[in-house]
Amino acid sequence: MRHPSVVAALLVLAAAGQASADEGMWPPDQLPEIAKQLRAAGLRLDASRLADLDEEPLGAVISLGGCTASFVSPEGLAITNHHCAESAIQYNSTPERNLMKTGFLARTRDEELFAGPGSRILVTVEVRDVTGDVLGGLGADVHGKARFDAIEKRTKDLVAAGEAPGGVRCRVAAFHGGLQYKLITQMEIRDVRIVYAPAEGIGNYGGEVDNWMWPRHTGDFTFYRAYVGPNGLPADHARENVPYRPKRWLRVQPAGVHEGDFVLSAGYPGTTSRYRTAREVENAFAWRYPTTLERNRTWIYILERETQGRPEAAIKVARQVSGLNNTSKNYQGMLDGAARSGILPRRRAEEASLRQWIDAEPERRARYGSALADLDALVEHMIAGRERDLHYEMLARSSRLLDVAVRAYRLSREREKPDAEREPGYQERDEKRLRETFQRLDRGFDPQADRAVAARFIVDYAAIPVEQHDPVFDRWFGIEAERADGERVASRLAEMYAATGLADQATRLAWLDKSAAEIEASDDPFLQLAVALYPGDRAEEAREEELRGRDQELRPRYMEALVAFRKSQGRPVAPDANGTLRVSYGKVTGASPRDGLVYQPFTTVAGLLAKETGKDPFASPQALLDAVKQGRFGAYRDARLGTLPVNHLTNLDTTGGNSGSPTLNAKGEFVGIGFDRTYEGIDSSWSFDPEVGRAIHVDVRYILWILDEVDGAGHLLREMGLQSGMASRE
């Protein structure tokens, strides 16, 4: 492994050399290196100030764990997407007081609602390159699981050291597949409250029908407030907590943006896979997506069938169904997009060029010669177990009681070790989250549906190649060779669900405190199964860690070659998204996503009225309809459009996790909030096409107008340093 500073230099050069303006989710510390492009594109801030996490705007950009938000007032007011706050809103809803439906506005701080256990605001306080700490001195002869274990150990040590002062959470994130490692330190605020959520008829306008679609008319935003203990430090939710006073918050620019304007997106994109090998791309599009899609459709079908005629159960599984629908639409879009854009042949051609480039010079041959071939061989190994991997994942996700049992027993076994040696996810620092997960299970759990899905997936599991089976699991469900007896599986599951106590929250939580011996002595069938599966699972885990260790060794070599190759072509090498803070830049612009079709950059309230049916998902609140029909837009009106904008498009490079990301103008002011991408660019996590892919944002003027004119939240406008009553002024 080359010395980290060499790697850093390589990355810098590669960044500076990139020609295309718009691709790339840039880590803040790389922004100064692309300062020239940023300026040319229209940025009017100093790039090094933009890179500074202690400064505005990045100091105000926060993570919710899976979504992004940003502080917009000195008193901890934060804006994110309505869909990011959905479970918090549901947590506070009852059949009599359905806040999803009606929306919610706290008139005073006292009325602000706790977002529920597990809700978090993470403020990134430091990002430090720890490549040397993770890889330094790691011998070239340390391979596979040994390598994995060494990296895990160093990572845990870094995390433990980072968290020692308290009040923060740390993680070590790998960049470029392990070519670089960074320690991310985040303050974890645990008392998050809902300040304002629009009615579902605004926040989720268009619902499933419009999801991933343009034209769009969704007011997908919600306001949270961060609370801390009276001492200013993160604390569990408590009455006496006080609003958090962030160091930085965004200035909100009520003038909005116009077509062609320079914009930034800052947020926490989850995962992209832009540098995967052709074989990995092929595996994803020819096997993983279609197979998972088919499984998900079966899953939806069973959930709907099993809850038919049981409205309460149907409500319980509704979020799961909508999540599966969303994923299915996403996967289908990826498959459509990949077929259209020819991602696989393109990736193969790129790979051939890379090989050619390496072969062209003896020095390159010596340095990178076997990188691709070695990685490809490893990928084949990983693919060989794909059926098992998918089916275990499906079983764990679908049979939630089995998942609970497995985790409880695992925790009991990990607790037998010193904390530093425990498996990540089962350390002391993780126990609170585990408990919250166990608590939250009730919300979406219907035993009958759970059981029916598990039964189906077990029967499907039985059909995968027998050498990928777990003999203990097979014996438990009477699976022989590659055949399961559906009725036998179903009746076995019926016995288990009848006998288990894990469906009861208190019982379930109690097991989190039990010792391994106590669990082993339990007659709960799920716990018994978890205990029986344990040795096999550990062997399987060791197999995975062996592969992951080899990946940690081989992928950086491949990435180094790829980065050098792209650099030689002047092409961008922003690292793949990995859940850390990133900035992308671009402009407000429409697109011609398909032959014969043009997406205009803005939608307006005229289009909202045209979609309105009065029925879900196109049922706006009457107050909004009245204000639109009466044209009460005032200063929020866009002079060029002649009316009030609702959503706009940009060519910003974003992906899942960017939900809730603030859109910033050339001066770093808040001008909108990202919430989706267009269907045609849905495969952008694999391949960014600036011609086709577009991010969809709620326009700041629509947000402010709703607060001001529709929902009477003038006090929030004033808290953001704006005037209220602007809808009656031109």
Add this chain to the structure above:
Amino acid sequence: MRHPSVVAALLVLAAAGQASADEGMWPPDQLPEIAKQLRAAGLRLDASRLADLDEEPLGAVISLGGCTASFVSPEGLAITNHHCAESAIQYNSTPERNLMKTGFLARTRDEELFAGPGSRILVTVEVRDVTGDVLGGLGADVHGKARFDAIEKRTKDLVAAGEAPGGVRCRVAAFHGGLQYKLITQMEIRDVRIVYAPAEGIGNYGGEVDNWMWPRHTGDFTFYRAYVGPNGLPADHARENVPYRPKRWLRVQPAGVHEGDFVLSAGYPGTTSRYRTAREVENAFAWRYPTTLERNRTWIYILERETQGRPEAAIKVARQVSGLNNTSKNYQGMLDGAARSGILPRRRAEEASLRQWIDAEPERRARYGSALADLDALVEHMIAGRERDLHYEMLARSSRLLDVAVRAYRLSREREKPDAEREPGYQERDEKRLRETFQRLDRGFDPQADRAVAARFIVDYAAIPVEQHDPVFDRWFGIEAERADGERVASRLAEMYAATGLADQATRLAWLDKSAAEIEASDDPFLQLAVALYPGDRAEEAREEELRGRDQELRPRYMEALVAFRKSQGRPVAPDANGTLRVSYGKVTGASPRDGLVYQPFTTVAGLLAKETGKDPFASPQALLDAVKQGRFGAYRDARLGTLPVNHLTNLDTTGGNSGSPTLNAKGEFVGIGFDRTYEGIDSSWSFDPEVGRAIHVDVRYILWILDEVDGAGHLLREMGLQSGMASRE
């Protein structure tokens, strides 16, 4: 009733006064009256020549009965839509030689394939105003059924006189709901043959997915040839027949059209309802469409359920399913469109203005005073029987054996009268078509599915208000009050289907020649039921004729008021479509059908490639893909688009029946063929919105290129007076 010449003058004035350029499906004889607008819009032909049925272009525009076509060579070559020729193509297909799939090209005249019994080409030879003949001297005291009978008698006499010389079919068509009547004389060519049909992967590219959609990439065209007897007169299909030599045929313009170009559409639009009363609009959108939609969905569900696991049966009902799907998408689109455009409140407001206008002047009050109120009262009467009307229609359409039995017995009874007194549809002139209908039944008939659908619709019928029931029908199926016993109905039907001989074509046809006494003596359960229902059906028919007679009296009065009112506003009053030859004019243009979205006027082969999946409905023939990928477009390339256009949009006013209509340029040359409308303008049959509604056409260059470069049909190009091999010339 006012004298016809007054009416004609009124219509002329109304036409001349119209301001909007693009609404209206104009009867040819009205074209000279809008000559000024036509010239201003870009027509470079003399309007009176355009109106002349003996001249080019209208002399070349022909009807297929439900679709339009046009002659494009002096030897009877005619172009229409692929979807209009679908049943002819299927008629010539076998599992071994599936012409739908492969397409078909006759290399010589000998290879041209008979389109099947019932296929027709109708050449309009004369359109004559017969308002005076139909209404002249009809006393103001003749109401209801008496009026209906008188008009029917005069109509039949006109038809009989018109058809006396032989070789032609006549019909009397009502315009403006009976304000004007015209006798249409058409030569009926009965030997129609398929010359060329592209593969389904061209002609139906996009299939159900793209139906009503833009962007579109469908080569929806097919070539027929008209054949007549050696004496030049229409004849049944026979070996010795010769190609018909039409008086006129269209010149094909291979240069195509560009954005903004003036265009005409000439064809046989079926039905529009632009002048219905608000109450009728409400009934359609609040009751008829949603109710029929729900029935159709049930119908589709049953057809699919009953043919599951029976591939041959599934193929049999496939066209029915696709037709029902198409209707459902259409109805859903109408409902969506009506909700969006607010057709009902708009119509109500218009009606209020009409009332105001009438009330504003004593003379108008005297003339039109009760027109609207009288019609409204009648409409209420008609609506009162809507459940029964719909259910009888559903039963007749779904239980095809009952329909056959009813028709056979009706014919036997009508045959007892002199021909001139027989019911239209059961006269001597109709017997051939009845026989063809009886023959064709086999193609899409599956007894099990037929029975299941009938069972469901009978149970549904039972639930309609009991006063709308037929007691004979009720007794037959054991229906008491508003309740049917589903199992009893099903077992009764099972007995009937087991015992009937009507499923056999020869038996079925034989009954067409039997006397009423013979049918009455039959023990075939369907015939027995038909005989039992006969008296009740006649009473029902008399009720309907009473209402229709009143409509024939009241609607012209209302239309006269409406026309005069619109004339006073300078608004257009082209009569509603009624299956007669019409011309509309407009231009090649995109649209912004929804906020944030623009439809560009052309699609190109680039978009086709992007849609291509290799799987139905996006599976182009390899020859086409190769030619596209190699860019072999030559002279067919559009210089502005830089590639080959596929489809284009116009703002032409068209509706069902315009399928296959030639698009003509300013000089009347063939530049494309209409085949669909965009989803957003689907309710244009009720309300034409020039901003939103667009007609979709196959571009002439795509047609010629496919013939020339993809399917090697150079001989057809030469027959149309064009050169072949143009794809290799720029």
